[in-house]
Amino acid sequence: MKYITLIITTAFIFISLFFGLNKKDKTLNSPLLNKPIPEINLDSLKNEKLNESDFKKEILLVNFFASWCVPCIVEHDFLFELKKQKPIKIYGINYKDDIKNLEIWLEKLGNPYSKIGIDKTGITGINWGVNGIPESFLIDKNGIIKHKINGVINEKEIKILLTKIEALEK
């Protein structure tokens, strides 16, 4: 009887550690969630600008990608699929890429983006707290970040995105 407390406490610590360390989702929530979009002022692919003024009045998705990023190829089809299911604007932020390679890439795979900002130095990526690409941010009508996807947008993520977009539209 006297050891029961000790056994229960030890078991509790081990069970907590087991479940804590075996967590499948090891990504941390971005501290930028529910905050206004960070600074952005980029040249876009068609000699325009991509800046804060582009983030007003509508729900949109910001997708960090590059032509050298293999998972981005997988994701590309899903971006078209998302647009098919919900025609929202997707802004692409081309992360540390070669423009010529990007143009070839878009010609080959198609262009799901309404605008593409060129982040040559990677500073915009750091400003947005990007760990690695692809990464995407769902932005509401007021320019607030509502959801972040670390990694590839796939079928499962599209479902989550559609639910979130629906909730934001209400």
Place this chain on the structure above:
Amino acid sequence: MKKFLILIIITLFSQNIFADEKLEKKAREINKKIRCVVCQSQSIDDSDSLLARDLRVLIKEKLKEGKNEKEITDYLVERYGEFILLKPRFNSKTYFLWLAPIIILLFGLFLIKGIFKKN
């Protein structure tokens, strides 16, 4: 006159070198405290990842702009969270992390004391 001019040039040049060295030293000091979020168990000073390289450049740029260590770490924490610091700061979000070992230790001591008392 010529010698005097050379002396001035050398003095200015060496001042620049020392300022650069000081800045480099400070940058490395900060780099050692910042976690590489890609490799996670390394500081950006040790990591060769693309992001670590960009962060090192950014830290140097911010120092050149006259920002201090706190301003730079605040900027990074705002974007990546406390996780980016290899040694998280003590605040409302991290207090449990810092206090948990002490709480567990005290709990253990009381438990052992209780068992010995019963015996």
